Amino acid sequence: MYLELKSKIESNKARIGIIGLGYVGLPLAVEFAKAGFDVTGFEIDNAKVKSINMGKSYISDVATAALSPLVKDKRLKASADFSRLKGMDAIITCVPTPLRKSKDPDVSYIISATSSIFQSLKKGQLIILESTTYPGTTRELVQPMLEQGGLKCGVDYFLAFSPERVDPGNSRYGIHNTAKVVGGVTHKCGTLAEMLYARITNKVVRVSSTEAAEMVKLLENTFRAVNIALVNEVALMCDRLNLDVWEIIDAAASKPFGYIPFYPGPGIGGHCIPLDPHYLSWKLKTLNFYSRFIELAGEMNSRMPEHLVRKVVDALNDAGKTIRNAAILVIGVAYKKDVSDLRESPALDVMNLLWKRHAKLAYYDPYVKSVHIDGASFKSVGDLNAVGSYDAVVIVTDHSNIDYGHIVKNAKMVIDSRNATRGIKSKNVVKL
Numbered sequence: 001m002y003l004e005l006k007s008k009i010e011s012n013k014a015r016i017g018i019i020g021l022g023y024v025g026l027p028l029a030v031e032f033a034k035a036g037f038d039v040t041g042f043e044i045d046n047a048k049v050k051s052i053n054m055g056k057s058y059i060s061d062v063a064t065a066a067l068s069p070l071v072k073d074k075r076l077k078a079s080a081d082f083s084r085l086k087g088m089d090a091i092i093t094c095v096p097t098p099l100r101k102s103k104d105p106d107v108s109y110i111i112s113a114t115s116s117i118f119q120s121l122k123k124g125q126l127i128i129l130e131s132t133t134y135p136g137t138t139r140e141l142v143q144p145m146l147e148q149g150g151l152k153c154g155v156d157y158f159l160a161f162s163p164e165r166v167d168p169g170n171s172r173y174g175i176h177n178t179a180k181v182v183g184g185v186t187h188k189c190g191t192l193a194e195m196l197y198a199r200i201t202n203k204v205v206r207v208s209s210t211e212a213a214e215m216v217k218l219l220e221n222t223f224r225a226v227n228i229a230l231v232n233e234v235a236l237m238c239d240r241l242n243l244d245v246w247e248i249i250d251a252a253a254s255k256p257f258g259y260i261p262f263y264p265g266p267g268i269g270g271h272c273i274p275l276d277p278h279y280l281s282w283k284l285k286t287l288n289f290y291s292r293f294i295e296l297a298g299e300m301n302s303r304m305p306e307h308l309v310r311k312v313v314d315a316l317n318d319a320g321k322t323i324r325n326a327a328i329l330v331i332g333v334a335y336k337k338d339v340s341d342l343r344e345s346p347a348l349d350v351m352n353l354l355w356k357r358h359a360k361l362a363y364y365d366p367y368v369k370s371v372h373i374d375g376a377s378f379k380s381v382g383d384l385n386a387v388g389s390y391d392a393v394v395i396v397t398d399h400s401n402i403d404y405g406h407i408v409k410n411a412k413m414v415i416d417s418r419n420a421t422r423g424i425k426s427k428n429v430v431k432l
Contacts, residue, residue: 001124002188008089009195012036014126017088019084019113021048021078023261023271023341024130024164026059026093028065028106031175031200033076033142041078042116043086052078060339060367062345063166084291086120090196092128093117094164096271103278105134107141114145126158126192128182129210132217132276134283137161138210139185154186160193161210163217168270169339179203183213221276222294227262228273229297235264235432237279246415246419264432265395266417267304267346269335274301302349305349308417308432312354315413321391323357329352329381329390330363331407332397332418333371340367348373354394362390366399387411395420 008014014037018029021043027276033039051058055068070076076319085186095109110131115395117127127146129138139163143153153159158397166171180197182204186191194204207213231249245264253261281294313323335345342348347363351373355361362381363371370379376400387393388410395404398420408414408426417432 002158002192003014005124005126005158005192006195009192009199012199013038014089014196015040015087017042017085017091018042018094019082019085019091019116020094020096020109020131021045021052022094022096023059023061023168025092026052026057026062027166027175028092028094028130028164029076030062030070030231033070034066035199037075037199039070040084040088041076042079042082043080044078049078049080050238052076055260058360061174073196082116082155083120085117088125090126090128091117092130093129095277097131097133097275099275100277104282105279107133107137110137110141111145113431114142118146118148121149121151121157123151123156124424126160126189126196128160128162128193128196130164131273132163132221132279132338134279135211135214135218136283137214143185154188158184158186158189159193159210160184160189161213162193162197163213163220165217165220168341169336177202179205179207181207181213181216183207183210187383206370215280218276218280221272222280222297224262225268225273225277225301226293226297227260228265228268229300231244231262232264233300236307244421246431247330263419264417265304265346266308266350268301269343269345269347270341271343274298305346305353308350308394308396308415309353309357311417311430312392312415313357315415316392319391319413322358323354324359326391327360327389328354328362329387329393330361331365331384331393331395331402332399333363333365333368334397334399337397337399338367338401342368342371345397348393349377350396366401367396 016032016037019042021041029039029041055071057064057067060381093113098106101108151157158185162397165178180201182193194206197204235245249261252259277294281291284291316326333347335341355373365379387407392413393411395416395418398418404420408421408424414429421429
């Protein structure tokens, strides 16, 4: 079985199933289809299934022009029928892994996907988990579920973990030129996973186990979370010292060794940095180990929306206005520039805080048509021509296609949390 599957992978004849067709799964499906594999994406959202089978993309990182030919050539299809997993040679799970309100891991999506795989599991299949999770998930949770029917890992079927490294909106680094980390439950499991990913990426980094591969992802995002928290705290320090934190960071970044620049902001968002470190923290608590850096970083980063709102309130007070009934335009509600992704976006927290202070809210984001805040619905204003009619403009996300010079020139007051107005001199701009 091992040699047969190995031969199928080497000859691009392996049929690949991908569970979850979101920001991780769809780009992965496209890359495998482009490499010549027969790919089926499995998704519970019928609207997404229909869209893909029509050759239309709903993910900004996947152009319809790239997806459509693959669908037309029948190299990529989508299905809501999970019984078709039985016909796959390799199955990759790319489902969400959110946190509960208690910041405990919610692995219900992984459990659901694994249950579907088990119902169709057959000898000779390679199963790979890509969903970010705590060390031990693959071996302690997924493997026992798959072996309920008597099949043995490394003999009858093969199981591995490979952390996703998708960065939405990143035009420089994608799947093909970002190294893929893989770890197998057994040596043969890891080898097959390594071979499969080598068909679509320039470099595969093999680690000793699934636990090691799971830990790699958590280290990457904990590193970012902690360093962002540090620079956010430095921003608060500079605010007290009446210093420009952006000037300090730029000067420090001139050092060619021993320093990596991170930048402050209104908080952290997305599907990784706000969540992943807490998976590691939760796992360690079960081992009676308390991760102080992770907890402190989470606390620091969660303070930034409130800090930004205080800057807005103070700026309005200095202008003789109050936050109540002040007309405020928030620019950018996606969690990062040039994407439509709202997951964990700090802009939603900022808007919610302003809304609770009875501000008259509006927002502009060319990528997000509508948002819901505390039961209220908002639609993006059509353009920025009326920017001067607001008491304050708050820049939360710095999309690259926005003319910030126009905003500064015409707005009464600008509170800039992203240094989007860098190089534009004006007395009406307040920095984070």
